[in-house]
């Protein structure tokens with residue numbers, strides 16, 4: 001297998017582009033695809049301060065590396081979720097990445113700063129863990145961005161993530177979500193702009209980027225993710241991709257070009273008007289925001305003890 | 311007497327596969343989708359057309375993660 005660009009030995013094939021790459025040209029390919037997404041969707045402007053939501057996994061560390069490589073001023077935010085050993089190791093990867101490269105990592109810890117962890121919060125609020133986790137992440141990323149004076153929050157969602165969410169929403173025709181599934185959400189009062197610069201890159205490309213760039217990331221799965229629906233959608237799409245390369249990209253990227261605008265993008269709060277959370281001051285549709293209600297339930301609850309994961 | 315030593319994850323385990331065998335044939339034999347994994351030897355990627363020998367030790371790393379947010 002030879003590099004499509006320089007004919008040196010290739011280390012990876014990207015079948016949907018009908019291309020093979022040597023390490024150098026693969027890195028160039030990833031940068032190029034990220035640049036295309038940023039420009040096409042007008043995600044970032046030069047001189048803006050970017051806060052990268054860093055989990056310690058491959059996508060977010062790769063994103064941080066790419067943005068810095070493209071010359072953006074990007075700091076990281078690591079949110080400690082308190083999911084046993086998984087979180088401990090994830091945090092170590094995020095910290096090591098930042099310190100080896102002299103980058104600034106902001107840290108927020110659910111347990112130290114808010115008195116609960118994801119397993120306990122989920123049980124107390126009778127939510128599935130990913131729902132309590134997602135709610136906490138959205139709230140705390142917003143807050144950290146606004147407090148730190150960042151213009152935009154960037155997350156490592158890749159093509160597989162977005163295609164799987166779209167697939168799930170289409171299977172059930174959740175039309176209220178379809179219009180929102182765009183890779184850039186503009187800022188509104190109380191909310192920074194949110195962007196997903198990796199939407200043109202598959203999950204396998206992000207892992208390969210980390211291996212080639214020597215980025216040490218958390219390879220283990222979050223124990224809360226096991227068996228969720230989202231993983232099943234990714235597997236289903238990858239079986240189609242295996243026989244018909246390019247399907248995932250067409251499904252999601254053509255949706256953005258041709259169909260996303262057909263769905264209503266009005267946010268619930270645009271209709272009812274936004275209030276200010278009486279407890280934390282964040283914008284909300286209720287008197288007290290969903291995150292503060294979660295904190296309230298979780299801190300009164302008995303902690304959940306996680307058994308050994310594997 | 312040797313075989314290709316293949317480390318798999320989730321859960322972590324080692325299986326032995328008689329070589330020589332091409333990476334793509336190995337993935338087929340293990341019923342793995344090539345979109346969902348990377349094959350790594352040492353700290354470098356191994357492309358699909360490489361012939362693995364009985365002395366090789368490789369890792370097959372899943373690349374699909376499951377978070378719903």
Ligand code: SF4
Nearest residue numbers: 130133222224225377
């Ligand atoms: S899998 Fe779910 S609980 Fe685990 S980090 Fe992702 S969103 Fe949070």
Ligand SMILES: [Zn+2]
Nearest residue numbers: 003006022025
């Ligand atoms: Zn090349």
Ligand SMILES: [Zn+2]
Nearest residue numbers: 277280289292
């Ligand atoms: Zn609040």
